[in-house]
Amino acid sequence: MEGTFRINGRHELLEFSERATLLQVLRDNGHQEVKEGCAEGQCGSCLVLLDGRLVNSCQVFAAAAVNREITTVQGLGTIHAPHAIQEALVEVGAVQCGFCTPGMVMAAYYLLRHHPDPSEKEIRRALDGNLCRCTGYTKIIEGIRLAARRMRQA
């Protein structure tokens, strides 16, 4: 199969099998910032925005994402121009091995877009579907609180 995807604002014409998940197509085409963890919807490391909705890209067929808008963590910010969430996570030391970080950033972004001033409980609940195998949750939550504060003031 073949289809156009709008990935981080750029149109990309890609070939893929009908069995391919969006995660596989993204990773096979240079978007390795999207991580493959469990590949069954449990760990959150492959989170992207699909038409603005947070989804596990491993649980979406690529065929269902054709002609739609996909935002990966690189679409939020890059190493030279980081997003406030990325900056805050680095600053508080919320990145250990870093594998869960792209998913955490996407979940945090989705939360803060809908709830700019979340309580700690709301932050925790927004991360229900994100696993950090380093168990560094405390710093991640601290980083999201810091980012939320800065984004409200910006």
Add this chain to the structure above:
Amino acid sequence: MNHFEYLQPTDLAEASRLLGDGPDEAMIFAGGTDMLSLLKDDVVAPRKLINIKGIPGLDDIRYTPGNGLVLGPLVTIRAIKENPTIREHYPVLAEAADVLASPQLRNLGTLGGNLCQRPRCWYFRGDFDCLRKGGATCYALEGRNKYHCIIGGHPCVIVHPSDMAVALLALDAKVTIYTPEETRQIPLNEFFVRPAEDYEREHVLKPGEIMSRIEVPAPPSGMLSGYRKFMERAVWDFAVVSVAAVFTRSGDRITGGRVSFGGVAPVPWQDEAFNRKLSGLRLTKRSVTDACKTLLSGAEPLSENAFKLPLARNLTGSLLLELAGVPL
């Protein structure tokens, strides 16, 4: 994952035709949160997947005072959780959606898919040729069965994993089923199939049939409702036991209502004898606790799950008292 054809019909008639002779030929694909896992684990291997998300009008939420709520099968769990009308008039539905899966799965998962999801039994999902997959043995009967059923099982002892079904059952919902010949409506409790009737299926949909609507009656004035789900961790898990309660009261007595259970049986479960007793029940700690002692009295727990019976009884008692505002 097997090779399949991915088809995207734009109306129910075409979708129904494409479904053909049954699940070996074609299966419906909606949110995909369960289907992707079933395909990846080779639990199912249809030749065609029929994506119904392109069919218009299946994701509506409509509430009419006096008539009640109409939900399309493609309404997402997130939409139910966040809908202000549902939160106001049917708290039990919003609460069930709120404790279901994770934010990203609630964005994808649909109501219809939630009602039609396959069981979580580790023998069914794993590499076992179990009864439900056409084999000869229910491995859970003699095997590890902590999360299996305590009532209504045999010859297969799965539990039904849906939270939404439990809430909808307590609300006395009805399901509309599209077939090429006619559209028919059945009560939700007739939608699910017990293993004694057929242990290879969980619902009554025949080849070519598609759930097209879920209807919930208008709430009687002053209706109280709620959903409590016991999980082994705080979030993102299936119910070990869950209970939904819907009732009306006058003074300190219940005037009518219904309680239903998840995690105890192969289908979303109601104890009809208990529900009959609800009417007239005094909302005091003692009388509610006493009444709950008889709940699920036909239960036959398996070797590892006797704990589910007191859990179901205690959850029910505390939910009823909490909804009524009686201190626990």
